[in-house]
Amino acid sequence: MRGMNFNFLCGEPPRPNGRNVGIIGAGPSGLAAAGLLSCQGYQVEVYDKLPKPGGLMLFGIPGHRIPKERIETGTRRMAKRYGVIYHTRTKVCCSAPLHEEEGDHFCADMRGLADLLEKHEAIIICSGSWKSRRLGIPGESLPGVYAGIQFLFPIRAVQYTAPNVKVPDVVGKRVMVIGAGHSAVDVAHSALSLGAAEVCMVYRRSRKEAPCGTYEIQRLEDMGVRWRELTTPMRFLGQDTVEGVEVSEKVVDEQGAMVERTTVIPAEVVVTAIGEIATPPFAKELGLENVRRGEVRWLNMTAIENVFVAGDALSGPSKIGKAVYSGLRAARSLANWLDLKAQNRQHEFTGDLMARSPEPTGSHGAV
Amino acid sequence: MSETKKLSVNYAACIGCETCEYVCRFANETPRIHMARTRSGLMVPLYCHHCEDPHCVKVCKQGAIVVDAQGVVLLNTMLCRGCDSRQCIQACPYAAMFETDKGVMLAKCDLCAARRRAGLEPACAEMCPTGAILYAVPETLKKAETPESLAAVERVLAHIRGK
Ligand SMILES: Cc1cc2nc3c(=O)[nH]c(=O)nc-3n(C[C@H](O)[C@H](O)[C@H](O)COP(=O)(O)OP(=O)(O)OC[C@H]3O[C@@H](n4cnc5c(N)ncnc54)[C@H](O)[C@@H]3O)c2cc1C
Numbered sequence: 097m098r099g100m101n102f103n104f105l106c107g108e109p110p111r112p113n114g115r116n117v118g119i120i121g122a123g124p125s126g127l128a129a130a131g132l133l134s135c136q137g138y139q140v141e142v143y144d145k146l147p148k149p150g151g152l153m154l155f156g157i158p159g160h161r162i163p164k165e166r167i168e169t170g171t172r173r174m175a176k177r178y179g180v181i182y183h184t185r186t187k188v189c190c191s192a193p194l195h196e197e198e199g200d201h202f203c204a205d206m207r208g209l210a211d212l213l214e215k216h217e218a219i220i221i222c223s224g225s226w227k228s229r230r231l232g233i234p235g236e237s238l239p240g241v242y243a244g245i246q247f248l249f250p251i252r253a254v255q256y257t258a259p260n261v262k263v264p265d266v267v268g269k270r271v272m273v274i275g276a277g278h279s280a281v282d283v284a285h286s287a288l289s290l291g292a293a294e295v296c297m298v299y300r301r302s303r304k305e306a307p308c309g310t311y312e313i314q315r316l317e318d319m320g321v322r323w324r325e326l327t328t329p330m331r332f333l334g335q336d337t338v339e340g341v342e343v344s345e346k347v348v349d350e351q352g353a354m355v356e357r358t359t360v361i362p363a364e365v366v367v368t369a370i371g372e373i374a375t376p377p378f379a380k381e382l383g384l385e386n387v388r389r390g391e392v393r394w395l396n397m398t399a400i401e402n403v404f405v406a407g408d409a410l411s412g413p414s415k416i417g418k419a420v421y422s423g424l425r426a427a428r429s430l431a432n433w434l435d436l437k438a439q440n441r442q443h444e445f446t447g448d449l450m451a452r453s454p455e456p457t458g459s460h461g462a463v
Numbered sequence: 464m465s466e467t468k469k470l471s472v473n474y475a476a477c478i479g480c481e482t483c484e485y486v487c488r489f490a491n492e493t494p495r496i497h498m499a500r501t502r503s504g505l506m507v508p509l510y511c512h513h514c515e516d517p518h519c520v521k522v523c524k525q526g527a528i529v530v531d532a533q534g535v536v537l538l539n540t541m542l543c544r545g546c547d548s549r550q551c552i553q554a555c556p557y558a559a560m561f562e563t564d565k566g567v568m569l570a571k572c573d574l575c576a577a578r579r580r581a582g583l584e585p586a587c588a589e590m591c592p593t594g595a596i597l598y599a600v601p602e603t604l605k606k607a608e609t610p611e612s613l614a615a616v617e618r619v620l621a622h623i624r625g626k
Pocket residue numbers: 120121122123124125126143144145146150151152153156157186187188189190199222223224225226244245248278279280282377406407408409413414415416417419460478479480481
């Protein structure tokens with residue numbers, strides 16, 4: 097299988113231009129940025145805390161939806177032909193303490209942003225959006241309650257040996273998935289294929305409002321997933337591990353009126369797949385809120401000169417396409433910035449190259 | 464059968480991630496492949512199939528849509544008047560003529576003509592994360608069809624007709 101061609105903007109590798117750029121995060125946004133810059137002759141080095149480049153395309157989204165070869169062949173080609181260097185298992189430090197986020201298990205090396213700035217002329221932060229949103233209801237910390245990526249990540253990561261990476265044990269168990277976005281669908285699907293006895297999907301709005309669409313729901317139902325809509329989790333029940341969830345559901349009574357009632361749905365594994373939030377290193381120092389609003393000196397550049405940001409780290413959870421586009425735009429902006437700075441002409445062009453519109457935002461997760 | 468390579472999206476493998484539309488936007492400013500959300504909530508890219516006998520060419524009174532020697536259906540932006548009747552938009556069975564609010568009223572795929580001149584292939588196919596977009600001669604595209612891909616195309620076409 098041919099790989100994703102991250103170097104789609106050029107043919108033969110160009111002559112080196114003598115400049116060196118660092119990219120933090122090897123998801124779709126970082127890889128797209130690496131592709132553009134390596135096509136312009138930059139020496140590109142990509143840092144990622146995981147053992148392989150690919151980001152959520154490799155470690156979040158199940159393999160039956162994105163073939164792993166398509167990513168691996170693509171990233172390998174970029175290294176071989178265009179000289180891109182991957183520093184895997186390397187976390188660039190850190191707004192969250194180590195071992196707080198999924199995937200930290202793999203880190204063998206930590207680098208500070210300052211080190212990187214010394215080594216590279218410019219940096220793009222493409223670290224994605226990995227911290228799971230929580231429901232904030234009682235019992236959420238009971239063993240057996242997982243967040244979306246927490247559940248999905250080990251399934252694909254387990255093939256790379258690291259301590260503490262275990263596939264969630266769902267065999268013969270009743271699994272409840274909370275949410276109706278893409279990640280919720282992926283969780284339900286994975287739970288079934290891992291041998292769960294029953295899978296039910298709980299969503300607080302109606303089927304028609306589900307972000308994943310009715311077709312996906314139908315498909316899951318055909319596979320045996322039970323869909324329960326207009327159902328809101330109130331608390332997780334259980335002593336040492338989760339045993340069920342108390343929910344409030346809207347149902348039609350004998351008189352045909354919509355009433356709310358409280359019931360308990362038994363489950364030994366519960367996954368809350370309600371979206372993620374971005375945790376880029378140094379969010380405050382970088383002034384990310386301003387970048388989001390488009391109030392910047394230079395498109396995609398943060399408050400720290402020569403440090404750019406792109407992808408879900410900037411926009412919050414979105415989609416691969418948006419992340420790719422954001423990475424490409426940030427890379428182009430970085431190249432323009434370095435070129436003009438070298439000629440001491442950066443002030444002439446600001447008006448034209450500044451962000452005119454903030455980054456598009458979106459979410460695939462939903463409560 | 465034509466020897467010109469064309470695009471084909473395997474909707475059974477597509478996950479609706481929008482990468483094709485966004486790289487097209489980056490490569491061509493105005494994207495010529497567009498995501499649509501079907502009534503059942505599937506995100507699917509709509510695109511020009513570069514038909515053998517294109518309806519859009521026949522209905523355009525300005526003669527702005529032409530088929531080149533290789534069988535690629537091209538929009539001559541100098542001739543397009545963005546006429547009120549929007550015949551070409553109506554005529555396309557794949558809903559692949561796109562209105563824009565830019566200077567040119569219409570955008571359509573030219574199989575990345577500028578890139579092809581530089582020896583490159585259409586950007587969408589190069590960057591699709593799933594490999595669902597093929598760029599190949601019709602014979603190869605035909606061979607790649609599966610019962611699943613054909614059924615998926617039918618679902619998309621049913622959505623287009625239903626509009
Ligand atoms: C379960 C799930 C299903 C999804 N399904 C779809 C779908 O069907 N279609 C779709 O379009 N989108 C889907 N998405 C969303 C999509 O995966 C993301 O929008 C996209 O991957 C974002 O790209 P990115 O490059 O910004 O970040 P990511 O893909 O998240 O990549 C970020 C990379 O940065 C690394 N990193 C983070 N912090 C550091 C650090 N401090 N130091 C070093 N490395 C670091 C991470 O290890 C990771 O490799 C899904 C997401 C999830 C969670």
